[in-house]
Amino acid sequence: MDYKEIIKRIRPEMDKVIGFLEREFAKIRTGRASPSLVEDIVVECFGQRFPLKQLAVISLPESRQIVIQPWDKSYIEPIEKAISQSGIGASPIVVQEIIRISLPPLSDDYRKSLFRVLSEKQEEARKTIRRWREESWEEIQEKFKRKEIREDDKFRAKDELQELVDEYQEKIEEIGERKKKEIEA
Numbered sequence: 001m002d003y004k005e006i007i008k009r010i011r012p013e014m015d016k017v018i019g020f021l022e023r024e025f026a027k028i029r030t031g032r033a034s035p036s037l038v039e040d041i042v043v044e045c046f047g048q049r050f051p052l053k054q055l056a057v058i059s060l061p062e063s064r065q066i067v068i069q070p071w072d073k074s075y076i077e078p079i080e081k082a083i084s085q086s087g088i089g090a091s092p093i094v095v096q097e098i099i100r101i102s103l104p105p106l107s108d109d110y111r112k113s114l115f116r117v118l119s120e121k122q123e124e125a126r127k128t129i130r131r132w133r134e135e136s137w138e139e140i141q142e143k144f145k146r147k148e149i150r151e152d153d154k155f156r157a158k159d160e161l162q163e164l165v166d167e168y169q170e171k172i173e174e175i176g177e178r179k180k181k182e183i184e185a
Contacts, residue, residue, distance in 0.1 A: 003140050003149055003157035007164060010132045014168045017132075021125045021172060025179045028114060032182070033066045033103055035059075043082040045075055052079060056099075068092075068099040106183065114183050122176045126169060133165045 026036035039053035052058070056070040056079060068083075070076055080099055083092040092099045106114070137158065144154045 003143070003153055003160075006136050006139050006143075007157065007160055010136050011164065013132055014129055014164070017125050017128045018168065018171050018175070021121060021175055024121050025118070025175060028117060028179065028183075032063050033060050033101075035066070037088055038066060038068065038083060038086070038101070041082050041086045041088075043075070043078050045078045052082065055079060064103045064105075066101040066103070068101070070097070070099070073097050111183055115180065118176055118179055118183075122172050125172050129165055129168050129172070133161055136161055 023036075026034065027040065035053075035058040039051065039058055041052045042049050043052055043055055045055065052068070055072075055075045056068045059067045059069070061067055068079060070079055076094055076097065076099065080092045080094055083099070083101065088101070090101050090103050092101050094100075140149065140154060140157045140161075143149045144151065149157070
């Protein structure tokens with residue numbers, strides 16, 4: 001196996017890092033309502049735990065409002081309790097068989113804490129990307145020591161590996177900037 005195989009093998013792993021980061025960012029509340037804010041909230045119902053999306057229809061009638069319509073009215077109380085404990089920054093209001101969540105505008109303090117969370121999640125993703133780079137580089141050096149790849153290939157591999165890492169670091173930055181703009185809006 002040459003160095004290109006090693007590099008090719010880590011690309012899907014780096015794609016997973018980006019996908020995970022995007023899913024994590026989708027859960028972070030911005031000025032606008034989004035189903036991703038509530039759909040994965042875990043609801044304890046009949047002694048079992050379910051993500052909210054399995055118990056109700058989630059819709060957005062307005063830009064700052066989420067409406068949750070449970071499949072069964074016995075789910076209303078457990079859903080309301082789970083949302084209240086979730087920390088999304090808004091309280092659910094039950095009207096007949098529907099749960100409404102009106103998102104207030106973001107305060108400056110809350111925005112600052114969201115920016116901190118974004119930065120932490122971005123740094124976690126960067127660390128994971130760097131860890132993949134280190135593991136791959138160690139494997140390449142090991143192959144060089146065993147004379148399975150030539151020295152010039154080793155240095156070419158290092159350059160290509162860094163290009164790949166730079167590409168993914170840039171994606172992490174772009175995702176972060178997009179989310180920051182959503183929070184500022």
